[in-house]
Amino acid sequence: MLSFIRSDLAQLTAYQPHPSGVTGKPVESPSDRLDTNESPFDLPGELKQKLAWTYQHLIENNRYPDGGHAALKVAIAEYVNESANLSPSCFSPARITVGNGSDELIRSILIATCLGGEGSILVANPTFSMYAILAQTLGIPVVAVGRERTDNASGGCPYEIDLSAAQAAVEQPQHLPIRVVFVVHPNSPTSNPLTPRELAWLRSLPEQILVVIDEAYFEFSQTTVVGELSQRHNWVVLRTFSKAFRLAAHRVGYAIAHPELIVALDKIRLPYNLPSFSQAAALVALQQRRLLLDSIPQLLAQRTELIRTLAQHPALQVYESAANFIFLRLKETNAQQESGDRLSYIHQQLKASGTLVRQIGGGLRITVGTSEENVRTLNRLQAALAANSH
Numbered sequence: 355m356l357s358f359i360r361s362d363l364a365q366l367t368a369y370q371p372h373p374s375g376v377t378g379k380p381v382e383s384p385s386d387r388l389d390t391n392e393s394p395f396d397l398p399g400e401l402k403q404k405l406a407w408t409y410q411h412l413i414e415n416n417r418y419p420d421g422g423h424a425a426l427k428v429a430i431a432e433y434v435n436e437s438a439n440l441s442p443s444c445f446s447p448a449r450i451t452v453g454n455g456s457d458e459l460i461r462s463i464l465i466a467t468c469l470g471g472e473g474s475i476l477v478a479n480p481t482f483s484m485y486a487i488l489a490q491t492l493g494i495p496v497v498a499v500g501r502e503r504t505d506n507a508s509g510g511c512p513y514e515i516d517l518s519a520a521q522a523a524v525e526q527p528q529h530l531p532i533r534v535v536f537v538v539h540p541n542s543p544t545s546n547p548l549t550p551r552e553l554a555w556l557r558s559l560p561e562q563i564l565v566v567i568d569e570a571y572f573e574f575s576q577t578t579v580v581g582e583l584s585q586r587h588n589w590v591v592l593r594t595f596s597k598a599f600r601l602a603a604h605r606v607g608y609a610i611a612h613p614e615l616i617v618a619l620d621k622i623r624l625p626y627n628l629p630s631f632s633q634a635a636a637l638v639a640l641q642q643r644r645l646l647l648d649s650i651p652q653l654l655a656q657r658t659e660l661i662r663t664l665a666q667h668p669a670l671q672v673y674e675s676a677a678n679f680i681f682l683r684l685k686e687t688n689a690q691q692e693s694g695d696r697l698s699y700i701h702q703q704l705k706a707s708g709t710l711v712r713q714i715g716g717g718l719r720i721t722v723g724t725s726e727e728n729v730r731t732l733n734r735l736q737a738a739l740a741a742n743s744h
């Protein structure tokens with residue numbers, strides 16, 4: 355490695371986007387891209403036209419974007435209040451900051467809290483991988499605990515965080531104290547919302563620990579902690595336009611938090627972090643949110659159908675989902691050691707037959723796609739399982 359590059363980067367591997375992004379070549383036959391939880395639907399034509407008009411008439415290409423995101427923050431604040439049934443004045447734009455995807459906000463949070471040996475972060479695996487990846491690129495230690503798998507316990511959530519391990523991690527004098535706890539609500543890849551026990555634990559954390567609640571899938575789950583935010587100065591909620599709002603191409607995410615944290619995050623971000631066209635796209639999406647979010651019930655019905663069908667397969671353990679993806683595992687066999695190989699085989703078979711899914715956390719995470727894609731998912735998964743059983 356070049357000698358001027360930080361030595362700890364040698365151990366890091368970059369986040370892997372769609373397979374086409376790795377080789378640099380476009381995928382030859384178009385695949386069903388069910389590995390990144392995007393919406394299967396592009397913007398409706400009328401919205402694209404609106405945006406095209408904005409581009410032609412309003413955006414000055416020679417000018418920097420609005421670095422304060424003023425209009426967008428007003429629209430986001432209004433949506434946030436509406437989404438949690440709060441009064442229209444509850445959250446003002448002073449409680450919001452906008453990022454180039456929530457990924458940027460995650461990095462800003464890490465810089466604002468842990469950088470320079472100030473602290474470490476806590477995650478519960480399996481979970482969204484970017485928290486740990488971004489922390490490592492900044493030299494911030496990651497403490498990982500697991501999730502209990504009480505599959506047989508009646509009524510319990512099989513993927514609840516191992517809370518005693520989490521509490522021990524917070525109390526133990528690590529070489530660096532835990533400064534931030536990252537949770538996803540509902541979690542990716544396990545698709546469960548925060549449980550009452552998890553929420554109680556998060557509420558019990560001391561105020562020198564920042565709690566990040568990533569609600570990337572809020573529009574699908576309709577469960578939010580935003581209503582509690584004004585009482586909890588050490589909580590921040592992240593949301594994104596990349597999923598239900600169908601704007602993954604534009605990279606827009608936002609954070610809702612105490613105004614002092616917002617000021618700190620704004621100090622850290624690049625001055626013109628969000629291109630004018632992305633700001634325009636997010637604004638149009640918010641203005642037309644009825645139209646965009648109307649497709650969600652259909653998608654959720656398809657999810658129910660996918661889960662119902664796959665749960666009948668004797669080899670699969672399929673979990674309930676509160677998001678636009680499902681998570682499944684292979685049922686344990688006597689040869690436990692082989693189950694990882696079997697999973698990889700099925701993952702590869704799916705890819706070879708044209709369906710990209712994500713292998714993570716000892717299972718497969720599959721995005722709910724169009725009805726055609728979902729039919730192909732069922733057929734291809736069943737074929738891969740049949741081929742594997744020989």
Ligand SMILES: *Cc1c(COP(=O)(O)O)cnc(C)c1O
Pocket residue numbers: 391454455456457458482538542568570593594595596597602605606607
């Ligand atoms: C998809 C996703 C995001 C979105 O990231 P962007 O950078 O806004 O595209 C954030 N958090 C989780 C848990 C996700 O799954």
